Amino acid sequence: MLWFLLCVGLLIGGYFIYGTFVEKVFGINKARQTPAYAQNDGVDYVPMSQSKVYLIQLLNIAGVGPIFGPILGALYGPAAMLWIVIGCIFAGAVHDYFSGMLSVRNGGQSVPNLAGKYLGKNAKNFMNIFALVLLLLVGVVFISAPAGLLGKLTGLSVTMFVGIIFVYYLIATIVPVDKIIGRLYPFFGALLLFMSVGLTIAIVASDEHTLLSGFGPADFFQNLNPKDAPLWPALFITIACGAISGFHATQSPLMARCVENEANGRFVFYGAMIGEGIIALIWCAIALSFFGGVEGLNEGMGGNPANVVYSASTGLLGTVGGFLAVLGVIVLPITSGDTAFRSARLILAEYFDMKQTQMSKRLLLAIPLFIIGGVLTQVDFGIIWRYFGVANQATAVMMLWTASAYLMRANKLHWICTIPAMFMTTVVFSFLLNSQTLGAGLPMTLSTVAGIVITAVVTGLVFYISKGKDAAISAEEA
Template sequence: MNIAVAMLLSIAGLTIGFFTWGKYVARRSGVNPNLPTPAVRINDGVDYVPAKPIVLLGHHYASIAAAGPIIGPTLALIYGFIPAWLWLLFGVIFIGAVHDFSALFVSVRENGRSIAHIAKKTLGNTGFALFLSFAILLIMLVNAAFLQLTAIALTSTYPISKLGLPPDQTLLKTTIVKGEIYGKIGGIASTSVIIITIFAPLVGYLLYKKHIKTYIASLIALSIVLISVIIGLKFPVSLNPQIWMVIILIYSFIASWIPVWVILQPRDFTNVHFLYIGLATMVLGIIGSGLAGIKIQAPTFNIDSLSMEALGPIWPFLFVTIACGAVSGAHSLIATGTTSKQISNEKYTHLIGYGAMLLESLLGMSVLLVILSAVDFEHYKELVWPIENGHLKQGNAPLAFAVSVGKTLNNGLGIPIFFGTIFGILMLEGFLITTIDTLFRLMRYFFEELWNVLFVKKPAILESRMFNALLAIILTAILSFTNGYQKIWPIFGSANQLLAALTLVAVTAWFAQKSIKAYFAAIPAGFMIITTMASLSILLKKYIESKNLTLTITDILLLSLASGVIVLTFKYFFKLRAELSKQKFVEQMK
């Protein structure tokens, strides 16, 4: 298939989904633009802050997208093009976007409460504690994987000969690896990250305290991004990956407890301009490549021994590997943890909740098509699933994505390969950092809520935002420094989509309380529960056999917590059904 045709079919399918199923779900849910939102009613200047719709869409999209729709589809391509593409299209329209919208809408109606707190209304304190614990474990897995991916991206190098540059070039700073000249493309991203972070408080001050016009703030943000890249070309920062992990953890510790307008919102606002440009450029590059005659360079299906060794059986592991690009429980944590506290009108829940998830799927589809148009399947496997001494070793999925962006933009738009590759690594880095700092803040929220359930009288230290932020950092660091991202990814994906299932169960129960039959949430919940519980069970056997104690314990905890939530949910629905039957009988007797 021509690569442009595949891209246009993807865009058409997602657009139709937004205006048909998305509108139907919003209408069935009862969106009411006349009801004041928590951001408007509470507006405490710290967590509850009404944001401009376009700014909030950018913050939410950057926070949910992250590396998931980039790394997940990159890894899942080992199964072939068709399975990955179909799940990205139909999974997001009927499950992923429904999940994101429903979680956001219900949270707005519940004073900006987290999804765990929403579950409390139906499952009680026990269910609340189980849900919170599950969410905390998931965030640990997400941030542990993303932390490593960030460090890999920031330290990536690539042969300059494959970037179309001569040995005497002066554009990129270089290093020698086994006698070959490599360009420090990750170092450019490192410098850019540092500069954008330093200037984030200034952007936040101008945007939220001085209330400058959004377009002026956008021009300032774009200027900062451009300057950061120019400086990065001249002065790339080169550090050891583990040092980068420590630095990011320190930054995340600070960002997780200071007011959102200081770093979190402005940094996301700055980054998202680059991310939007990146997504648009990828789409145009793919279409341009198609017009140049480029076709998909991968088998439609690739179910073989390598894909089985890499990930496992296509069901359930295709679904949990792609994860964020189609369905993601982590989105419910962001939607109900930060976004619902900033939305200024209910009418924007469809745009931000459903729409942003479709944009994420478009990113995932673009990643698939960028890779398939840029490298042949053998080169893809060398980068992402390399084999050494007859066994798979950890590949460099971020580099595979960046290199593919470079080649696609060169084929489709005539942009030099090295510029496109740098562009790809910068785009990935922007997604990674924005999600990491947002999720650490959410983890801090969840610890604070968990202590309220577990203790009648909390020790003073558990009231401290700094202590809870530090606890989140330490637990994530332990997991991240003991396991590679490709080992963490399958259990992260399983936990992530299982939380999505549990979230859909919780919102179905909430709608039932309001006498709304939410089949649009209940049916996807059932499918996702079966799929993810199966994947966690298969992984548990694998972890026990390989004697991986950390992931074995994590898997057992996830299965136990999820089982507890499911049992409590069934009890609730049986009780609700009995109450409704009793009520109907009483009405008939009158």
């Protein structure tokens, strides 16, 4: 119990201490007009209050990632919780803050345009393709997962729920952001709050289950995986959304178009990631505690983290409470899936320079995306999740390097982004080189050494681009 509270306390402390430091390095301008007012179009650029934007941002970024990822990561033991805390404070929340605030400073532009501006045209082209692929994978994952849970919860056809969610996604993708997303999310937020707080109180009060019982300080630095799966670098790919997630870089510009003042950025962007980190901690702790350790978790999961969600929710809260808790879990991917397709539409709109004030133009971009998404739902969920994990962290790497390049150009403390960018670059390349299914299948030591070398080359390239004679940015932009 104390270990869990300590981890939550560190996350909250990180928001107030390190989050304030990051905000100071960026340098907010309270007098600067935000895109919500400067480009108000009544569709995507709409001013909304700080509390509403925060809630939407949290629900946008918190799909099944901060639930399924930490459950899968819990198989490694409490080390997963350590990564959630450190990764969230020093990498994930920094990543989210800069993806949001750089968008605010650049008229609400999406991550491909930001990458192009600070890293060059090739980076922009790469990110346009990569971001669209990631968003389609996210949209598909966030259709399949909630549809499967709804089918398990009701006993009705999963295919029927896939169709219903698809229709909702299409509507939410094309209507003004304040009509559905801005109105439904407060209700969804209440479900999320019930799920998070209710499950935590239930397991603390339980006579049968004790929170993190049997784990000591040394366990936080050991690999307890029952199948002896290597912790490095798989843990840092498996736990994405709870620690750092490139998907968030595609979502932050949505709310960058709605924030009323730059001073709201720390609460909205850095703070929402801290909130997601707490959700991830809750599910990691429940996964480790409800089944009595990693061996029991492995057996109870049965290869699908959705089984853990259902068993823990109904086991701790009973039939009615468990039903509401599972609904809270279902809400998370649905409130990220709709904005995934919305983000994809806006990235295409920027690429083709197509204004989105007319419904016909929004449909022109949205319908092909949904056709491709419908085809991808026929692919095995496990395969989609695997590719999503790698694409997700690779996108995070690009966003961190983009932020680092911006800070270098502005002569600010770039190391707050450069260090996590270097670490995650090594993680991604080491994983790809070692992976038997997605990469080259090289030995782990060789893969890690090669990952470090590639990271050094990438770091040198970013320094070269950012310190060139034409690299300086305007005082107003800085």
